[in-house]
Every structure is written in C-alpha cells, then in structure tokens.
Amino acid sequence: MYNILDFSLDELKKWMTDTGESSFRAKQVMDWLYKNQIWDFDNMKNIPQNTRQLLKKNFYISIPQLVKTYESERKDTFKYLYKYDDGNIIETVVMKYNRGNSICVSTQVGCNMGCRFCASTIGGMVRNLSSGEILAQVLACQKQIGEKISNIVLMGSGEPLDNYDNVLKFIKIVNSQYCLNIGQRHITLSTCGIVPKIKKLAEEKMQITLAISLHAAEDTLRTTMMPIANKYSIDEIMESCRYYINKTGRRISFEYALVQGVNDSDRCALKLVHLLKEMLCHVNLIPVNKIKENGFKQSSKNNIENFLRILSKHGIETTIRKEMGSDIDAACGQLRRSYLDSKKNRERV
Incomplete structure (x- = not known):
C-alpha cells in the first residue's frame, strides 16, 4: 500500500x-x-x-498521532510530538507572529550531522521522512491550531539536503495550488552545508530561501562545532553559495548560533565580516539554546548586541532571532530526546 x-x-x-x-x-x-x-x-x-x-x-492516509503538546507561557509557540505508523517520534513547532503562522518541520527521524549545539543529532539518524510524512506535519498542525500555516521552515530534526529527493518533492507539492498553495518565498530550507546538494538545488532555480548553518567563519573553529566541516571547507561552502545566488538571484541567510566564549568575540565577528563582504546575504544571530549534553552556554546580551553592531557597521544586514518557546525546550530535538529518555527510564522501572 x-x-x-x-x-x-x-x-x-x-x-x-x-x-x-x-x-x-x-x-x-x-x-x-x-x-x-x-x-x-x-x-x-x-x-x-x-x-x-x-x-x-x-x-x-498517514497523519501522525499526536503524543504530546507543549505551549509556551506567552502562547505564541506550540511544540508537538508526533508518532508515525512505525512508532518513530518526531517534533514540529508552530510559531505565531503578527504576519501569520510559521511551522518548523522535521525532515528526518534524528540526524547524522553531529552538530554539537543541536539535540537532534544525539543518537544519530533513524530514517528519512517521506515527502508525505513531512507534509503531514503541516496538515496535522493546521488542524490542531484551527488556522492556516503561512510560512514553512525546514529546520527541525534532520538535515534536509541529506533527504534531498523527499524534501524537494514536499516543497513542490505544498507549493502547488491543489495542495496548500504556500509560496516558495515563504519556505526556508536550512542546511549545515552539503556542498554538492547546494549546487544541485541551485539548478532547480526555486524561489525558496536557503539558510546556511555557519556558526564560525574559520575552519578550525567550525570543525569543533560541526563535524560536516571536516568534509566541506568554508571556502567550498562560500563557492557553492555564490553559485546558488548566481543561479537563483536569491539572497542567502547565514545562521550563526552564538556560544559564550566560543564564537562570540569581536575577532569572530570581524572574521565573519571579511568572509561575507559584498555577498548578497543576511546574517541571523541565534542565542544558542542550552543543551545539557554539550555544555554550551548562551552568549551574554551585551556580547550578542556587540556582535550585531560590528556586523551592521560593516554593512552586513543582521538580525537577532527572537527567542520563542525557550520555556518549552523548543530547540531542535530537545523534546524528542527528553521524551525518549523518560520512556527508557520508565521501561527500566
């Protein structure tokens, strides 16, 4: 079937x-x-x-079963744990803004990329989600909140470009008039930097926003945070980004998770300025979420604002991501990990 x-x-x-x-x-x-x-x-x-x-x-018709719902105190962020037919658990986040409802969907059960600041990678990747399983998250959440979803972010558990064919098909279906008719300019795909797939995606000439999880402007530092940096250098990623921009005409967003004492210094900011100078891009500064397994701490407010000032002063368009759902562990993989850990503890008892 x-x-x-x-x-x-x-x-x-x-x-x-x-x-x-x-x-x-x-x-x-x-x-x-x-x-x-x-x-x-x-x-x-x-x-x-x-x-x-x-x-x-x-x-x-594979609509996942709702296992648990978490709601932020401000009632602007909702996190749902869903169970698929094979028993695998994923998480999906809905964020309510004045401009509409955004959803952060998972593309894999778990993740193989091993980024130290992300809980999704703990335990590795179990399997890819099909295009319909990704779409089902949007359908289930729309019904759950009783409102339409207007923006989609492929930034939940998993590396979207590691599940390229299913993710591409999902984008095409959800964008179509017979489905939810969500415009490609309202869809963001986040990747840690799989260079060949970035170039392949460029050939599609889609109007989605490509977001690169960068988090460091030099290879030595980036390899300590993201194992994928051992395979693809920053120079290779930048070359693929320029290729993407030339093919699509679309601005690229660079995500930079600020970690106290690791990548939040003035020197790091100036390195980033040098790397991105004259590129059609935007930097999204992310106050890193605390994850007990990695020991990372969020940068101070002063450091975050200073980092922003340095980038802005040198003409790099930069914003600080609004923190939403921190009280419900809304960062990638945190709730799934907590749920699985508690389930194991119950089974031991």
Missing part, C-alpha cells in the same frame, strides 16, 4: 487512469485531503463507492 500524501496530483491522475478510473477523480481526492481536511476515504462523499474501495485497498 502507498501513502497517498506521497503522491503529486499528476501521479495520482496516472494511477487513476492506469486502474481504469477517470483522471478527474484525482483532483477530487486532493480537494478532500487538503482543502476539506478529510483523511478518511469513506467520508469523501462525491467519490463513487467502488472508487473509494479501490483507494482503501491501495492507499492509506
């Missing part, structure tokens, strides 16, 4: 005609799934019963 959420409209049309059904039935099914939020074939009332039976025989 197939997860119908993995199918594009054209793929479902082809399946319909291959099985002797009318191709227009595919659009009717898509309308039930995405416009009416009906996830039971039996309730798709304008579909003939024999067609519904055929769909039930060949497809299932």
Whole structure:
C-alpha cells in the first residue's frame, strides 16, 4: 500500500487512469485531503463507492498521532510530538507572529550531522521522512491550531539536503495550488552545508530561501562545532553559495548560533565580516539554546548586541532571532530526546 500524501496530483491522475478510473477523480481526492481536511476515504462523499474501495485497498492516509503538546507561557509557540505508523517520534513547532503562522518541520527521524549545539543529532539518524510524512506535519498542525500555516521552515530534526529527493518533492507539492498553495518565498530550507546538494538545488532555480548553518567563519573553529566541516571547507561552502545566488538571484541567510566564549568575540565577528563582504546575504544571530549534553552556554546580551553592531557597521544586514518557546525546550530535538529518555527510564522501572 502507498501513502497517498506521497503522491503529486499528476501521479495520482496516472494511477487513476492506469486502474481504469477517470483522471478527474484525482483532483477530487486532493480537494478532500487538503482543502476539506478529510483523511478518511469513506467520508469523501462525491467519490463513487467502488472508487473509494479501490483507494482503501491501495492507499492509506498517514497523519501522525499526536503524543504530546507543549505551549509556551506567552502562547505564541506550540511544540508537538508526533508518532508515525512505525512508532518513530518526531517534533514540529508552530510559531505565531503578527504576519501569520510559521511551522518548523522535521525532515528526518534524528540526524547524522553531529552538530554539537543541536539535540537532534544525539543518537544519530533513524530514517528519512517521506515527502508525505513531512507534509503531514503541516496538515496535522493546521488542524490542531484551527488556522492556516503561512510560512514553512525546514529546520527541525534532520538535515534536509541529506533527504534531498523527499524534501524537494514536499516543497513542490505544498507549493502547488491543489495542495496548500504556500509560496516558495515563504519556505526556508536550512542546511549545515552539503556542498554538492547546494549546487544541485541551485539548478532547480526555486524561489525558496536557503539558510546556511555557519556558526564560525574559520575552519578550525567550525570543525569543533560541526563535524560536516571536516568534509566541506568554508571556502567550498562560500563557492557553492555564490553559485546558488548566481543561479537563483536569491539572497542567502547565514545562521550563526552564538556560544559564550566560543564564537562570540569581536575577532569572530570581524572574521565573519571579511568572509561575507559584498555577498548578497543576511546574517541571523541565534542565542544558542542550552543543551545539557554539550555544555554550551548562551552568549551574554551585551556580547550578542556587540556582535550585531560590528556586523551592521560593516554593512552586513543582521538580525537577532527572537527567542520563542525557550520555556518549552523548543530547540531542535530537545523534546524528542527528553521524551525518549523518560520512556527508557520508565521501561527500566
């Protein structure tokens, strides 16, 4: 059986005609799934019963089960733990802004990248999520909050470019008119810097925002924070970023998680200025979240603001990411890790 959420409209049309059904039935099914939020074939009332039976025989609708909900004190951030059909747990975050609702989706169960400041990597990567499983997070959250999602960030658990084909298909489906029609300019993909895949993505000439998890402007320091830096140097990443900009005309966002005493000095800021000078880019400074396994501490407010001043003074457009959900451990992988640890403890008892 197939997860119908993995199918594009054209793929479902082809399946319909291959099985002797009318191709227009595919659009009717898509309308039930995405416009009416009906996830039971039996309730798709304008579909003939024999067609519904055929769909039930060949497809299932994989919406993950809600395990737990966390809500921030300010009621602007919601974190959901979801369980897929195989029992794997992922987490999804919804952030409410004046401009609309943003969702941070996971692309893998766990992650293989090993970044020291991220809890997603603890325990490694279990498996990739399919395009439909990523999409199901958006569908489930929309129904949960009773409001539309307007912005998508592929920045949850997992490395999106390590799951390239499924992520690309998800973006194309969620962007389509028959699905949720979320514009590509409202979608951000964050990567730790897999150079060949950045260049491959550039060839797609999509209008999404590419965000690079940089966190250091020199290889020696970056390798202590991100193992991927041992494979791809900063020079290689910058070259791929310039290639991406030339191909798409899109500005790149560089994420820089500020860690006290590690990468938050004036020298680090000036190194970053030198690296990004004259590039079409934006820097997003991120006060790092405390994770008990790595011992990293968040930079002081003064250091963060000073870092911002140095970059801005040299013409680098820079913002500080607004902290949302810190009271509910909303950083990547933290709640999943806490849930799995507590589950293990219960099983021991």
